[in-house]
Amino acid sequence: MVQISQNLFNEENLSVEKIKKIASLNPSIELLQNLFYKQNDLDIKRELISAIGRNSDNQKIYEFLNKEAFNNHYMDLVYQMFRTTLYKSKFDNRFVYLREKMRTFYDNEFMEKMYEYYTYRQNRIVKKTLTREITNHSLLVGDNTETLLKINNEQIQLIFTSPPYYNARLYSDYKNYKGYLSAMKKTLLQCHRILEDGRFIGINVSPVITKRAGREFESIRYPIHFDFHNILIDAGFYFVDEIIWIKPEFSVPNRVAGYFQTKMPLSYKPNCISESVMIYRKNAPFLLDKNIKKYDKTLKNDNEIDSTNCWYISPKADKYHPAVFPEELCEKILKYYSFKDDVVCDPFAGSGTFGRVARRMGRVALLCEQNKIYADKLKLEGFNEI
Ligand SMILES: C[S@@+](CC[C@H](N)C(=O)[O-])C[C@H]1O[C@@H](n2cnc3c(N)ncnc32)[C@H](O)[C@@H]1O
The missing domain is CATH 3.40.50.150 (Vaccinia Virus protein VP39)
Structure with missing residues (x-):
């Protein structure tokens, strides 16, 4: 782990950009969690959840989410936590459990849509090209x-x-x-x-x-x-x-x-x-x-x-x-x-x-x-x- 410079890690003036920089230096998950608990800014907190989710210590991520995902946070933060359970659930069954626990607890339409999109991409469903059968007015x-x-x-x-x-x-x-x-x-x-x-x-x-x-x-x-x-x-x-x-x-x-x-x-x-x-x-x-991608760019509209x-x-x-x-x-x-x-x-x-x-x-x-x-x-x- 790289030592994080004091300048970057000044809790007073953190920004989303700074969190991104800190996360790229592979900090300890405890450091990220600490920042999460001290911050009030929603965007920064969301970025921190994303950084925590990218950490390699699955046990600690699991413990963090199992507590915080049900701890009365703003839904924007909950969605970010849910996103982590989606991606982690591919490799680790604890996150399947968490994902399902969140789906049941929130019963939330936005999370269901995220789940649908994620499942569709994971299964790499390739739809067969449809032949257009109606060719005349x-x-x-x-x-x-x-x-x-x-x-x-x-x-x-x-x-x-x-x-x-x-x-x-x-x-x-x-x-x-x-x-x-x-x-x-x-x-x-x-x-x-x-x-x-x-x-x-x-x-x-x-x-x-x-x-x-x-x-x-x-x-x-x-x-x-x-x-x-x-x-x-x-x-x-x-x-x-x-x-x-x-x-x-x-x-x-x-x-x-x-x-x-x-x-x-x-x-x-x-x-x-x-x-x-x-x-x-x-x-x-x-x-x-x-x-949109199915169409040629020459078909774009006028100004x-x-x-x-x-x-x-x-x-x-x-x-x-x-x-x-x-x-x-x-x-x-x-x-x-x-x-x-x-x-x-x-x-x-x-x-x-x-x-x-x-x-x-x-x-x-x-x-x-x-x-x-x-x-x-x-x-x-x-x-x-x-
Ligand atoms: C509001 S008008 C549409 C007018 C149209 N926008 C135009 O520019 O002339 C609705 C039309 O739907 C037709 N219609 C109503 N129920 C229908 C149904 N179940 N199946 C097919 N046509 C129906 C009516 O005969 C009527 O001509």
Whole structure:
């Protein structure tokens, strides 16, 4: 062991960098532990745990972790300790025991994800390359929970859709909200199955309201996106981002007029100019880089970017369909979440805006639509029924 210079080992002004330097000099584990107990700075403490974990005295590391991992530390420190049990468990069964003890004690989602990633890497699971089976713009006519069964697993690289809004328009007619959500979940389970591991799904939803049955009754407003979060998670996706689509105020229904007349507190109802675009990723035990690495660098995007999650886009009206996407929204989603030649799917295609934009942007579109009138129009536009 090298003698550590007094200058480096000045407890008053330690930093993460200094801990790294000290650790590289192969100090005794006692010295590192001592520093750990004296320090309050979280980053320094975390670096010390990492240094302790790299020490060769497994017995002492085991004793340290067996005590400190359950000693009410900040979770950031616990995660670092758990990381040590993962790497050490490969060679030493005491750390398998500790790892499992921590998993049971914390029952923590972040640790489970670490465990999943670690196991995946250790087992060096090499997935066979998937052959892309959908090579032409295609259409599935009927209820997507049934028609999507025709598509094999992991054939799609991006899903973007605007599901039927519960009772908001003529075409959505569910007995109750619970039934609506369970129908949506059935579709999401199919979406999960056909989407390639680690790829994205975008769902455009916003709250809807049921009309009052009479002046003596209150309406119900449904925060659909809150409930979609739960069914997306249940279906095997995890939350990545929320894009807020913002429309000009003149384009949305006026809700604030009543308040303007009375100015009475409690009667305030703002004009809703935003819709949510929920961005989720299909669970995968590997980093996004693995998905990106499959593509050639020449496929990178141009310099124009939306640097915030607020996208200002005017809505679009259509004489055939009551709720169409503006093309610009589809363009941005396709640009940021898919590559050229990817197969992209809209399971609730409606007039097929997403499919048309995808085709123009060099992606292969798979559309699903159960309404025969819309489906027939899509066939005329070159989306071939499969
Ligand atoms: C909100 S609209 C989508 C509009 C679309 N974004 C556009 O730009 O035209 C939803 C569409 O989903 C269709 N739909 C509803 N339930 C369906 C199901 N189970 N399977 C397939 N299509 C369905 C409806 O007929 C409707 O056209």
